[in-house]
Amino acid sequence: MRLYFVIACLLGGSLVVGCGSGSGQTPPTLTGGEPSPFPTRLLPELWLSLNAPLQVKAGEAVTLELTLTNQTGRHLTFFMPDPYPHQFVVETPNGTPLWSLTFDKVIAGMEVTRSLAPDESLTFRELWDLTDNNGIPLPPGNYFVRGSLRLEYPFKMETGQGLTITP
Numbered sequence: 001m002r003l004y005f006v007i008a009c010l011l012g013g014s015l016v017v018g019c020g021s022g023s024g025q026t027p028p029t030l031t032g033g034e035p036s037p038f039p040t041r042l043l044p045e046l047w048l049s050l051n052a053p054l055q056v057k058a059g060e061a062v063t064l065e066l067t068l069t070n071q072t073g074r075h076l077t078f079f080m081p082d083p084y085p086h087q088f089v090v091e092t093p094n095g096t097p098l099w100s101l102t103f104d105k106v107i108a109g110m111e112v113t114r115s116l117a118p119d120e121s122l123t124f125r126e127l128w129d130l131t132d133n134n135g136i137p138l139p140p141g142n143y144f145v146r147g148s149l150r151l152e153y154p155f156k157m158e159t160g161q162g163l164t165i166t167p
Contacts, residue, residue: 045070046068046072047069048147048149048159049069050064050145050159051064051066051067052065052145052161052163054161054162054163055164056130056163056164056166057165057166057167058130058138058165059130059137061127061130062127062128062130063126063128064088064125064128064147065123065125066088066124066148067123067124068122068123068157070117070120070121071118072118074118075116075117077113077115078114078115078151079112079113080111080151082110082112084102085124085151086126087101087147088101088146089101089145090128091143091145098132098138099131100133101126103133124149138165139165140166140167142162143164144160144161144162145160145161145162145163146158146159147159
């Protein structure tokens with residue numbers, strides 16, 4: 001069963017955005033859709049969350065985590081692009097991209113089947129060394145970390161949060 005069918009079944013045939021509590025993250029969105037007014041819950045019972053430090057010292061590396069959690073109470077099976085269904089992008093406060101996980105990666109157009117049992121999560125972790133796409137260390141300042149997850153085309157879930165690099 002493809003994800004868009006699963007989502008349609010879960011939502012009674014319509015895309016509805018669910019409620020969630022704020023944790024400083026920006027509203028997740030669906031590609032082509034309006035931003036949700038709620039920060040971490042994209043669809044009822046399907047959660048996307050970003051775990052990244054709010055502050056880090058220059059020269060350190062940070063672990064970025066993007067987690068999809070099935071809270072439907074039933075088993076979900078769906079397709080995801082492989083090998084990078086997830087993406088992390090670091091931007092300036094005005095939205096200029098500085099670093100992207102997949103900047104220099106060749107991505108084949110393959111899909112893999114993923115399944116999540118009730119209350120099960122799928123987490124993607126990447127280590128970022130606080131450099132831009134050219135390997136140059138970012139100076140101290142305020143940045144924005146965006147995490148996105150591609151499910152089956154055309155679904156893309158996205159969320160983000162601020163990050164400050166200190167001297």
